[in-house]
Amino acid sequence: MASYSQKTYAQRGKEHTHPLVKELFATMERKQSNLSLAADVSTKAELLALADTAGPYICVLKTHIDVVADFDADLVQQLQALAAKHDFLIFEDRKFADIGNTVKLQYGGGIYRIADWAHITNCHVIPGEGIIQGLAEVGMPKGRGLLLLAEMSSVGMLATSAYTDKNVEMAIANDFVIGFIGSRRFTEERDLITMTPGVGLHASGDALGQQYRTPTKIITENGSDIIIVGRGIYGPGKDAATEAQRYREAGWTAYLNRLGLK
Ligand code: BMP
Numbered sequence: 001m002a003s004y005s006q007k008t009y010a011q012r013g014k015e016h017t018h019p020l021v022k023e024l025f026a027t028m029e030r031k032q033s034n035l036s037l038a039a040d041v042s043t044k045a046e047l048l049a050l051a052d053t054a055g056p057y058i059c060v061l062k063t064h065i066d067v068v069a070d071f072d073a074d075l076v077q078q079l080q081a082l083a084a085k086h087d088f089l090i091f092e093d094r095k096f097a098d099i100g101n102t103v104k105l106q107y108g109g110g111i112y113r114i115a116d117w118a119h120i121t122n123c124h125v126i127p128g129e130g131i132i133q134g135l136a137e138v139g140m141p142k143g144r145g146l147l148l149l150a151e152m153s154s155v156g157m158l159a160t161s162a163y164t165d166k167n168v169e170m171a172i173a174n175d176f177v178i179g180f181i182g183s184r185r186f187t188e189e190r191d192l193i194t195m196t197p198g199v200g201l202h203a204s205g206d207a208l209g210q211q212y213r214t215p216t217k218i219i220t221e222n223g224s225d226i227i228i229v230g231r232g233i234y235g236p237g238k239d240a241a242t243e244a245q246r247y248r249e250a251g252w253t254a255y256l257n258r259l260g261l262k
Helices: 009-015 019-031 044-057 073-086 100-108 130-142 161-173 215-221 240-259
Strands: 035-038 060-063 089-096 120-123 145-149 177-181 193-196 226-229
Touching: 009 019, 019 089, 019 177, 035 044, 035 240, 044 060, 044 073, 044 240, 060 073, 073 089, 089 100, 100 130, 120 130, 130 145, 145 161, 161 177, 215 226, 215 240, 226 240
Parallel strands: 035 060, 035 226, 060 089, 089 120, 120 145, 145 177, 177 193, 193 226
Antiparallel strands: none
């Protein structure tokens, strides 16, 4: 059987059994985009402006909702309206890491009520499989999906070898898991997607350990599915619309190259 990374997003969407992943692949195909914007800005106005500017070019908006100083319920409503307007999904990069019972409370409740609006969220499996079960109890009935942090992009990260393999095992065994954060395709057992942060066309890293690789490396060579780009799009002196288009183009070309279509 051909590797999933040799199939088109459209084909994988058709064959997939998880409605959210079907929707994600269909969105990627419609918009010809495998770009996710990491919108790490600290005010409501900046976040909404960035989502509106980059919205036409992305398949997923990735948020860190707890860095928004003036967060309120209206922000969520406006983000949802932008998601509908520009046709993208929302991924709250919450990185849950506690026991099942606690993450249930954190995911479903509190100020942010993440499960009510984020199509996708993610977790570390350091507490064991109970974290997935706890999150699934809240997210499954709402049709949400979970990514496991099988690897990280930063210097000296500890998610390697046996730990990464455990992530893959747990992902295969749990229907709520739709894929991974990591740098490559991890398994052919079922079609689990990979979203990759630490992607940049120009910089090699930052002063705090971030490392950047190119879309060609990540998508064409490593078989990942979606590039996550933050400061490469909205960093100092950048025009977010121009950069979002540039990264969309680079990500899509890398995908066509992988398929041998370009
Ligand atoms: P930037 O492209 O500006 O470096 O942003 C990367 C984004 O991806 C940040 O939101 C960060 O939290 C996230 N991220 C990462 O950089 N590496 C990981 O391993 C996992 C992440 O979620």
